[in-house]
Amino acid sequence: AQKVTQxxxxxxxVEKEDVTLDCVYETRDTTYYLFWYKQPPSGELxxxxxxxxxxxxxxxxxxxxxxxxxxxxxxxxxITASQVVDSAVYFCALSEARxxxxxxxxxxxxxxKP
Amino acid sequence: xxxxxxxPRHEVTEMGQEVTLRCKPISxxxxxxxxxxxxxxxxxxxxYFNNNVPIxxxxxxxxxxxxxxxNASFSTLKIQPSEPRDSAVYFCASSFKQxxxxxxxxxxxxxxxxxV
Numbered sequence: 001a002q003k004v005t006q007x008x009x010x011x012x013x014v015e016k017e018d019v020t021l022d023c024v025y026e027t028r029d030t031t032y033y034l035f036w037y038k039q040p041p042s043g044e045l046x047x048x049x050x051x052x053x054x055x056x057x058x059x060x061x062x063x064x065x066x067x068x069x070x071x072x073x074x075x076x077x078x079i080t081a082s083q084v085v086d087s088a089v090y091f092c093a094l095s096e097a098r099x100x101x102x103x104x105x106x107x108x109x110x111x112x113k114p
Numbered sequence: 115x116x117x118x119x120x121x122p123r124h125e126v127t128e129m130g131q132e133v134t135l136r137c138k139p140i141s142x143x144x145x146x147x148x149x150x151x152x153x154x155x156x157x158x159x160x161x162y163f164n165n166n167v168p169i170x171x172x173x174x175x176x177x178x179x180x181x182x183x184x185n186a187s188f189s190t191l192k193i194q195p196s197e198p199r200d201s202a203v204y205f206c207a208s209s210f211k212q213x214x215x216x217x218x219x220x221x222x223x224x225x226x227x228x229x230v
Contacts, residue, residue, distance in 0.1 A: 100164060100216050101162055
Protein backbone atom coordinates (compact mmCIF):
# COMPACT_ATOMS: atom_id res chain seq x y z
CA ALA A 1 0.00 0.00 0.00
CA GLN A 2 1.09 3.54 -0.57
CA LYS A 3 2.63 5.62 2.19
CA VAL A 4 3.08 9.33 2.77
CA THR A 5 5.56 10.76 5.25
CA GLN A 6 5.56 14.30 6.54
CA UNK A 7 8.50 14.33 8.88
CA UNK A 8 7.96 17.87 10.13
CA UNK A 9 5.36 17.75 12.87
CA UNK A 10 5.36 21.46 13.64
CA UNK A 11 7.01 24.51 12.10
CA UNK A 12 6.97 28.01 13.48
CA UNK A 13 8.06 31.04 11.45
CA VAL A 14 7.77 34.78 11.64
CA GLU A 15 5.61 36.59 9.14
CA LYS A 16 7.27 37.25 5.76
CA GLU A 17 9.64 34.31 6.10
CA ASP A 18 9.65 31.63 3.44
CA VAL A 19 8.80 28.12 4.61
CA THR A 20 8.98 24.70 2.94
CA LEU A 21 6.85 21.76 4.00
CA ASP A 22 8.29 18.37 3.11
CA CYS A 23 6.42 15.37 1.75
CA VAL A 24 7.96 12.01 0.85
CA TYR A 25 5.91 9.19 -0.59
CA GLU A 26 6.15 5.50 -1.37
CA THR A 27 4.25 3.64 -4.05
CA ARG A 28 4.78 0.70 -6.36
CA ASP A 29 2.52 2.11 -9.03
CA THR A 30 3.88 4.06 -11.98
CA THR A 31 0.73 6.15 -12.24
CA TYR A 32 -0.34 8.00 -9.14
CA TYR A 33 -1.62 11.34 -7.92
CA LEU A 34 -0.29 13.64 -5.23
CA PHE A 35 -2.27 16.24 -3.34
CA TRP A 36 -1.87 18.99 -0.78
CA TYR A 37 -4.67 20.06 1.55
CA LYS A 38 -4.90 22.83 4.12
CA GLN A 39 -6.80 22.51 7.40
CA PRO A 40 -7.17 25.93 9.06
CA PRO A 41 -8.16 26.25 12.73
CA SER A 42 -11.83 26.19 11.70
CA GLY A 43 -11.36 22.52 10.81
CA GLU A 44 -12.40 22.16 7.20
CA LEU A 45 -10.10 20.48 4.69
CA UNK A 46 -9.31 22.70 1.72
CA UNK A 47 -7.87 21.31 -1.50
CA UNK A 48 -4.76 23.13 -2.75
CA UNK A 49 -3.21 21.16 -5.60
CA UNK A 50 -3.20 17.86 -7.48
CA UNK A 51 -0.26 16.49 -9.43
CA UNK A 52 -0.07 13.33 -11.52
CA UNK A 53 3.05 11.20 -11.69
CA UNK A 54 3.75 12.06 -15.33
CA UNK A 55 3.90 15.78 -14.73
CA UNK A 56 7.04 16.83 -12.91
CA UNK A 57 6.71 20.45 -13.84
CA UNK A 58 6.81 22.68 -10.79
CA UNK A 59 3.81 24.85 -10.16
CA UNK A 60 3.42 28.31 -8.72
CA UNK A 61 0.19 29.87 -7.55
CA UNK A 62 0.69 33.25 -5.97
CA UNK A 63 2.80 32.79 -2.86
CA UNK A 64 2.48 29.00 -3.07
CA UNK A 65 4.79 26.76 -5.07
CA UNK A 66 5.23 23.02 -5.33
CA UNK A 67 8.32 21.04 -6.23
CA UNK A 68 7.70 17.49 -7.47
CA UNK A 69 10.78 15.27 -7.83
CA UNK A 70 10.22 11.63 -8.75
CA UNK A 71 13.91 10.85 -8.29
CA UNK A 72 13.59 11.51 -4.57
CA UNK A 73 9.87 10.64 -4.27
CA UNK A 74 9.15 14.07 -2.89
CA UNK A 75 6.44 16.65 -3.38
CA UNK A 76 7.40 19.68 -1.31
CA UNK A 77 5.33 22.79 -0.73
CA UNK A 78 6.81 26.25 -0.28
CA ILE A 79 5.03 29.34 1.00
CA THR A 80 6.83 32.54 0.12
CA ALA A 81 6.48 35.59 2.35
CA SER A 82 4.30 33.76 4.85
CA GLN A 83 1.34 35.46 6.46
CA VAL A 84 -0.51 34.86 9.71
CA VAL A 85 -3.47 33.54 7.71
CA ASP A 86 -1.25 30.70 6.46
CA SER A 87 -1.29 29.21 9.94
CA ALA A 88 -2.90 25.79 9.55
CA VAL A 89 -2.18 22.09 9.37
CA TYR A 90 -1.05 21.06 5.90
CA PHE A 91 -1.55 17.53 4.63
CA CYS A 92 0.09 15.73 1.75
CA ALA A 93 -1.81 12.79 0.23
CA LEU A 94 -1.39 10.14 -2.46
CA SER A 95 -3.72 7.95 -4.48
CA GLU A 96 -2.75 5.27 -6.94
CA ALA A 97 -4.43 5.11 -10.34
CA ARG A 98 -5.31 1.42 -10.02
CA UNK A 99 -7.59 2.23 -7.10
CA UNK A 100 -8.82 5.46 -5.60
CA UNK A 101 -7.97 5.33 -1.92
CA UNK A 102 -6.37 8.64 -1.01
CA UNK A 103 -4.00 8.22 1.93
CA UNK A 104 -2.80 11.15 3.98
CA UNK A 105 0.42 11.95 5.75
CA UNK A 106 0.39 12.90 9.41
CA UNK A 107 0.30 16.60 8.60
CA UNK A 108 2.55 19.55 9.44
CA UNK A 109 1.26 22.25 11.75
CA UNK A 110 2.49 25.63 10.53
CA UNK A 111 2.33 28.61 12.85
CA UNK A 112 3.10 32.02 11.41
CA LYS A 113 3.75 34.64 14.06
CA PRO A 114 3.25 38.34 13.45
CA UNK B 115 -23.32 23.09 -5.99
CA UNK B 116 -23.45 23.17 -2.20
CA UNK B 117 -20.45 20.88 -1.80
CA UNK B 118 -20.34 17.75 0.31
CA UNK B 119 -22.98 17.91 3.02
CA UNK B 120 -22.61 16.04 6.27
CA UNK B 121 -25.06 15.73 9.12
CA PRO B 122 -25.14 16.17 11.99
CA ARG B 123 -22.29 18.61 12.56
CA HIS B 124 -22.02 17.62 16.19
CA GLU B 125 -23.20 14.50 17.97
CA VAL B 126 -22.95 13.68 21.65
CA THR B 127 -24.10 10.24 22.64
CA GLU B 128 -23.80 7.81 25.49
CA MET B 129 -21.67 4.72 25.31
CA GLY B 130 -23.60 1.80 23.87
CA GLN B 131 -25.90 3.89 21.74
CA GLU B 132 -26.13 3.60 17.97
CA VAL B 133 -24.78 6.54 15.97
CA THR B 134 -25.52 7.25 12.31
CA LEU B 135 -23.55 9.81 10.34
CA ARG B 136 -24.88 10.99 6.99
CA CYS B 137 -23.27 12.29 3.83
CA LYS B 138 -24.49 13.75 0.57
CA PRO B 139 -21.68 13.86 -2.02
CA ILE B 140 -21.27 16.42 -4.76
CA SER B 141 -23.61 15.71 -7.65
CA UNK B 142 -21.80 13.91 -10.47
CA UNK B 143 -19.05 12.52 -8.27
CA UNK B 144 -18.74 8.73 -8.35
CA UNK B 145 -16.28 8.11 -5.50
CA UNK B 146 -17.06 8.61 -1.83
CA UNK B 147 -14.72 8.37 1.14
CA UNK B 148 -15.18 8.20 4.90
CA UNK B 149 -12.26 9.40 7.06
CA UNK B 150 -11.77 9.63 10.80
CA UNK B 151 -9.49 12.28 12.32
CA UNK B 152 -8.00 12.05 15.79
CA UNK B 153 -4.95 13.64 17.37
CA UNK B 154 -3.33 10.26 17.88
CA UNK B 155 -3.98 8.66 14.51
CA UNK B 156 -4.38 11.61 12.15
CA UNK B 157 -6.61 11.22 9.09
CA UNK B 158 -7.51 7.59 8.61
CA UNK B 159 -9.35 6.26 5.58
CA UNK B 160 -12.14 4.05 6.87
CA UNK B 161 -13.85 2.98 3.65
CA TYR B 162 -14.39 4.19 0.13
CA PHE B 163 -16.96 3.55 -2.58
CA ASN B 164 -16.75 3.72 -6.36
CA ASN B 165 -20.09 3.90 -8.17
CA ASN B 166 -21.90 3.08 -4.91
CA VAL B 167 -19.90 -0.14 -4.42
CA PRO B 168 -17.62 -0.51 -1.39
CA ILE B 169 -14.10 -1.06 -2.70
CA UNK B 170 -11.94 -1.18 0.39
CA UNK B 171 -13.19 -1.31 3.97
CA UNK B 172 -9.91 -2.44 5.50
CA UNK B 173 -9.74 0.78 7.48
CA UNK B 174 -12.96 0.12 9.35
CA UNK B 175 -11.69 -0.44 12.88
CA UNK B 176 -14.18 -3.06 14.07
CA UNK B 177 -17.39 -4.83 13.23
CA UNK B 178 -19.16 -2.14 15.19
CA UNK B 179 -18.61 0.13 12.20
CA UNK B 180 -20.61 -0.24 9.00
CA UNK B 181 -21.13 1.96 5.95
CA UNK B 182 -23.66 1.95 3.15
CA UNK B 183 -24.23 3.82 -0.06
CA UNK B 184 -27.71 2.96 -1.29
CA ASN B 185 -27.54 5.45 -4.16
CA ALA B 186 -25.22 7.99 -5.74
CA SER B 187 -26.43 10.85 -3.55
CA PHE B 188 -26.36 9.39 -0.06
CA SER B 189 -24.12 7.45 2.28
CA THR B 190 -24.21 6.53 5.96
CA LEU B 191 -21.61 5.50 8.49
CA LYS B 192 -23.05 3.66 11.47
CA ILE B 193 -21.43 2.79 14.78
CA GLN B 194 -23.26 0.28 16.92
CA PRO B 195 -22.63 0.15 19.82
CA SER B 196 -20.58 3.30 20.24
CA GLU B 197 -17.63 3.54 22.63
CA PRO B 198 -15.74 6.52 24.08
CA ARG B 199 -12.72 5.71 21.90
CA ASP B 200 -14.86 6.36 18.83
CA SER B 201 -14.85 10.05 19.70
CA ALA B 202 -13.35 11.85 16.71
CA VAL B 203 -14.17 14.05 13.75
CA TYR B 204 -15.58 12.03 10.88
CA PHE B 205 -15.19 13.43 7.38
CA CYS B 206 -16.94 12.45 4.21
CA ALA B 207 -15.39 13.35 0.86
CA SER B 208 -16.27 12.82 -2.78
CA SER B 209 -14.40 12.88 -6.07
CA PHE B 210 -14.67 11.83 -9.67
CA LYS B 211 -12.77 8.87 -11.06
CA GLN B 212 -12.81 7.91 -14.71
CA UNK B 213 -10.44 5.97 -16.89
CA UNK B 214 -7.71 5.72 -14.29
CA UNK B 215 -7.73 9.44 -13.52
CA UNK B 216 -8.17 10.28 -9.84
CA UNK B 217 -9.34 13.82 -9.31
CA UNK B 218 -9.12 15.70 -6.06
CA UNK B 219 -11.56 14.92 -3.28
CA UNK B 220 -13.72 17.60 -1.74
CA UNK B 221 -14.53 17.30 1.92
CA UNK B 222 -17.60 17.97 3.99
CA UNK B 223 -17.44 20.07 7.14
CA UNK B 224 -17.14 16.94 9.27
CA UNK B 225 -19.14 15.50 12.14
CA UNK B 226 -17.63 15.88 15.59
CA UNK B 227 -18.66 12.80 17.55
CA UNK B 228 -18.34 12.64 21.31
CA UNK B 229 -19.19 9.40 23.08
CA VAL B 230 -19.50 9.77 26.84
